[in-house]
Amino acid sequence: MTTQPDLAIELRPIGRVQSILTTRGQGPRQADEGAPPADLLIDPEFATAAADLRPGLRIVILTWLDRTDRTVQQVHPRGEGDRPATGVFATRSPDRPNPIGLHEVTVTAVAGTTVTVDGLEALDGTPIIDIKPVLEPIAER
Numbered sequence: 001m002t003t004q005p006d007l008a009i010e011l012r013p014i015g016r017v018q019s020i021l022t023t024r025g026q027g028p029r030q031a032d033e034g035a036p037p038a039d040l041l042i043d044p045e046f047a048t049a050a051a052d053l054r055p056g057l058r059i060v061i062l063t064w065l066d067r068t069d070r071t072v073q074q075v076h077p078r079g080e081g082d083r084p085a086t087g088v089f090a091t092r093s094p095d096r097p098n099p100i101g102l103h104e105v106t107v108t109a110v111a112g113t114t115v116t117v118d119g120l121e122a123l124d125g126t127p128i129i130d131i132k133p134v135l136e137p138i139a140e141r
Helices: 044-050
Strands: 015-018 038-042 058-064 100-111 114-117 127-133
Touching: 038 044, 038 127
Parallel strands: none
Antiparallel strands: 015 038, 015 127, 038 114, 058 100, 058 127, 100 114
C-alpha cells in the first residue's frame, strides 16, 4: 500500500443545528424513530447558497458530530450490549474516527437563513458542514 502525503483539509461550518435535543441520550437512533423538527441556522455569509431551498425539497445535511468519541472503532448495534460488536464503518453510530453525520430530511419552512426540516437526529449546536439535494434514482433521471 502506498501512503499519501498528509493532506491539508479545510472544514468550515456553514451553520449550526437548533434543536430541542441537547444530549445524546435524548436523541433517537434514527430520524424515523421520532426525531423532532429542527432548524438549520445558516450563517448569513451563505445566504446566496441557501436561496433556493424551499418547503418540500428533500436534502442531505452533512454535520460534524462534535460530541462523539473519535477513538471508537467498534460498537454494539443500537447500543445493545448483548449484540456482537460491529466495526463502525458498517454502522450509523456517531462514534467513529471522523464523525460526519449524514441526514436525509425534508425542508418544511424557510425564513431567511433559517431552514426548518422534519426529524433530524442531531443535537442542538451541531455544526453543519454542507447541504446537498437528494438525487432521484438513476433510472428516473
